[in-house]
Amino acid sequence: MSDLNILLAGFGGQGILFTGKVMAYAGLMEGKEVSWLPSYGPEMRGGTANCSVCLSDNKIGSPLVTNPDVLVAMNLPSLEKFENDVVPGGIIIVDSSIIDKKVARKDVTTIYIPASEIAENAGIKGAANMVILGKLFKETKFCTPENLDKGLQKTIPARKMDLLDKNRLCIKLGTEN
Amino acid sequence: MSKIMGERPKALVDVPLHYCPGCTHGIVHRLVAEVIDELGIEGKTVGVASVGCSVFTYNYFGCDMVQAPHGRAPAVATGVKRARPEDVVFTYQGDGDLAAIGMGETVHAAARGENIVAIFINNAIYGMTGGQMAPTTLPGQVTQTTPYGRDTSVAGNPIRVCELLSSVKGVALAQRVTVDCVKNVKAAKKAIKKAFEYQMAGKGYCIIEVVSTCPTNWGMSPADALQWLRDNMLPYYPLGVYKDVGEEGEQ
Amino acid sequence: MADKVLMKGNEAIAEAAIAAGCRHFFGYPITPQTEVAAYMSKRMPKIGGVYLQGESEVASINMVLGAGAAGVRVMTSTSSPGISLMSEGISYIAGSDVPCLIVNVERGGPGLGGIQPSQSDYFQATKATGHGDFHLLVFAPSTVQETVDLISDAFDLGDKYRMPTMILSDGLLGQMMEPVVLPEAKEPTDSKDWAAKGHQGKRKHNVVNSLYIDPSELERLNRERFQKYEKIKETEQRAEEYLADDAEIILVAFGASSRIAHSAVDMARKQGIKAGLIRPITLWPFPEKFIEKHVGHAKSFLSVEMNMGQMVEDVKLTVKDRKPVRFFGRTGGIVPTPKEVFEQIVKINGGDC
Structure with missing residues (x-):
């Protein structure tokens, strides 16, 4: 993998920004150039949240991902809004426990994963983002497994370190489903 | 004159003041300087000059001085005091500066209990720009911009600053004085000294409002101006202590 | 060398300023720069510094004037509409030759405009940040790392030339995270002999002032300031x-x-x-x-x-x-x-x- 531009989108509270940050940190551990850019403003509160992550071997130009290689859609409005922006040959990952709709495009790889359901069955409600991250990791191999774990450790705030293993489990479930 | 008034205080620079004859700024300058001398704090005092007739105070006081934009002296003084908490910091502001354009800065510095002293000259008129209406201009008072007398239904009402600030937590001392006679001059000096002492004790924001004259823009002789002050200003702006947290007060 | 960490542009601004020995921050909340203030409010009390939220941008910039006049390293940060409010104070600061750092995390204008990134304050930053003949040294970083590096330079050059400096950032650079290496921390210094900080009876009083009633004196001072600007044009251009x-x-x-x-x-x-x-x-x-x-x-x-x-x-x-x-x-x-x-x-x- 050389350059990878990822757009993660969903509701505020689904851990969109956190997931992006884990990826950015993992990329940093991998020795790559990285950037992380959140959407900001009033829409952060209860509305949609999205986040651009760029991983590259070269200096990163625009950190705003307008044509993602990978789109992660964690709610319907996000899928509808960004589906057509994905580059041909790109990947769309859909949380199928939240989104019923199928992706119309045929020139992209679409992955449906019931991430919310998987997380909930594992007893970790609200960790669908980590399940998706596991899936994304499996599909793109954007870093080594070690660096993904380092990225996770760097991103989890000290006061929430007790959740580290649960997050690890969800990532694992994502890679297996 | 020097026999009556004594020597020039050390905290006043030996230069002629630019004020008009009969203006009370000179007296108040002297009182502030005497207090600085008596407390022995000139070397650690920073004054903040405002915009108005007293803008040149930075030339007159012997302590370090900063000149502030119009109305912003309390904010500038806040910056100085927060940078140099060991220093004694005072502002010297007129009624336009403190009670019109700078009312926001004044109220908030007071509410923060900012450890500064405001010397507030209220002469009910804008002197520097030539006699326009001030926020403290009396109802009916003629100025260049209230040529038919201040009509409060159009131009609003005068603001009584000490009364207003007395309701603000953070204010340690709010006192109104005047300098029309020896007895009042002595009382004014006592109040100014108390304000500086309160600051040094860390009690909070202190304001000494000095009801003053402006013979030039009032269009009167200095003596008539003092009489007009007694007859018109003092009834509207009664002298007195509006807030005093006292020796044991908030610190 | 210190570790590379991921930092938001706005937080990096704050941390870099602290590393540059700044212990005084005055500001007023406005999107998209608020993280600078929030970060400062968390850090300053722990390192003996001053974080104070002014009642307005107008008050905040004048607190900067006061602290800068008293000789300490001081800064504020705001976003576009806030610079308009600060422009009076910035003019006084320039006219009083007080060094300070002003950060503008730009958003769209005019008026209340929007909160998304913009560069529409270029004229304001470079031509007329306030009334009168003056300039600020204006730096425009393009990465979070460069933001960090330029903050230290901006403080140092501001002190060297006794003038206000500006970091012109924008909502994109302020909100994004990139890897940064923070510089080694410098301790605050206190060596400005022109400052109004109390003369301790050891010198004549210092006056920090921008008022000159005599036009020939004002012209002379403005010309001197512009000679300094010419020197800066000669030596400080960067691209x-x-x-x-x-x-x-x-x-x-x-x-x-x-x-x-x-x-x-x-x-x-x-x-x-x-x-x-x-x-x-x-x-x-x-x-x-x-x-x-x-x-x-x-x-x-x-x-x-x-x-x-x-x-x-x-x-x-x-x-x-x-x-x-x-x-x-x-x-x-x-x-x-x-x-x-x-x-x-x-x-x-x-x-x-």
């Missing part, structure tokens, strides 16, 4: 050149838009179009030397900005009709895409896109 040496089409872009221009240049090069980029790092002084170097071989210049065309005027003033100077910009908080800029390059090159 980065990218593939400019053989370029026929030279893009000029700063800050966030320079990153997009950089990508567009790469796209053009892949198509065999000789495009290059000059990225001003100082906006005042404008890096005319860097432009001048390339006027001979360039066929055309393209100023790429997130506004309706502001820096392009300085590019034109430097190029002086010797070569065509064009402009492309998006405004109102829209960030141009590399593709849009690439299409402009193709058009200038005489092709279709």
Whole structure:
């Protein structure tokens, strides 16, 4: 993998920004150039949240991902809004426990994963983002497994370190489903 | 004159003041300087000059001085005091500066209990720009911009600053004085000294409002101006202590 | 060397300022710079510093004036509408020769405008931040790391020249995270002999002032200040050149838009179009030397900005009709895409896109 531009989108509270940050940190551990850019403003509160992550071997130009290689859609409005922006040959990952709709495009790889359901069955409600991250990791191999774990450790705030293993489990479930 | 008034205080620079004859700024300058001398704090005092007739105070006081934009002296003084908490910091502001354009800065510095002293000259008129209406201009008072007398239904009402600030937590001392006679001059000096002492004790924001004259823009002789002050200003702006947290007060 | 960490641009601004020995911050909340203040409010009390939220931008900049006049390293940060409110204080600060750092994390205007990234305060930052004859040293970083590096320089040069300096950032650079290495922390110093901090009976009183009633004195002081500015123009111009040496089409872009221009240049090069980029790092002084170097071989210049065309005027003033100077910009908080800029390059090159 050389350059990878990822757009993660969903509701505020689904851990969109956190997931992006884990990826950015993992990329940093991998020795790559990285950037992380959140959407900001009033829409952060209860509305949609999205986040651009760029991983590259070269200096990163625009950190705003307008044509993602990978789109992660964690709610319907996000899928509808960004589906057509994905580059041909790109990947769309859909949380199928939240989104019923199928992706119309045929020139992209679409992955449906019931991430919310998987997380909930594992007893970790609200960790669908980590399940998706596991899936994304499996599909793109954007870093080594070690660096993904380092990225996770760097991103989890000290006061929430007790959740580290649960997050690890969800990532694992994502890679297996 | 020097026999009556004594020597020039050390905290006043030996230069002629630019004020008009009969203006009370000179007296108040002297009182502030005497207090600085008596407390022995000139070397650690920073004054903040405002915009108005007293803008040149930075030339007159012997302590370090900063000149502030119009109305912003309390904010500038806040910056100085927060940078140099060991220093004694005072502002010297007129009624336009403190009670019109700078009312926001004044109220908030007071509410923060900012450890500064405001010397507030209220002469009910804008002197520097030539006699326009001030926020403290009396109802009916003629100025260049209230040529038919201040009509409060159009131009609003005068603001009584000490009364207003007395309701603000953070204010340690709010006192109104005047300098029309020896007895009042002595009382004014006592109040100014108390304000500086309160600051040094860390009690909070202190304001000494000095009801003053402006013979030039009032269009009167200095003596008539003092009489007009007694007859018109003092009834509207009664002298007195509006807030005093006292020796044991908030610190 | 310290570790690389991921930091938000705004938080990096705060941490870099602390590392540069700044212990005094005064400000007022406004999107998209609020993280600077929030970060300062968390850190300053722990290191014996001062964080104070003023009642307005007007008050905050005057607190900066007071603290700067008292001789300490001091800063504020705000976003576009806040600079308008601060412009009075900035003029007094410049007129009083007080060093301080002002950060503008720009958003779209005019008026309340929007909260998305913009570069529409270029004129305000470089030509007329307030009334009167004066300039600020204005730095325009394009990455989080560069923001960190320039903050230290901005403080040092502000002290050296006794003038206010500005970091012109924007909502994109302020909100994004990138890896940074923080500089080694410097302790605050207290060596400004001109400051109003109490003379301790050891010298004549210092007066920090911008009022000069005698016009000949004011003229003399302004001329002296402009001699200083000339020296700064001579020695402090900074820019980065990218593939400019053989370029026929030279893009000029700063800050966030320079990153997009950089990508567009790469796209053009892949198509065999000789495009290059000059990225001003100082906006005042404008890096005319860097432009001048390339006027001979360039066929055309393209100023790429997130506004309706502001820096392009300085590019034109430097190029002086010797070569065509064009402009492309998006405004109102829209960030141009590399593709849009690439299409402009193709058009200038005489092709279709």
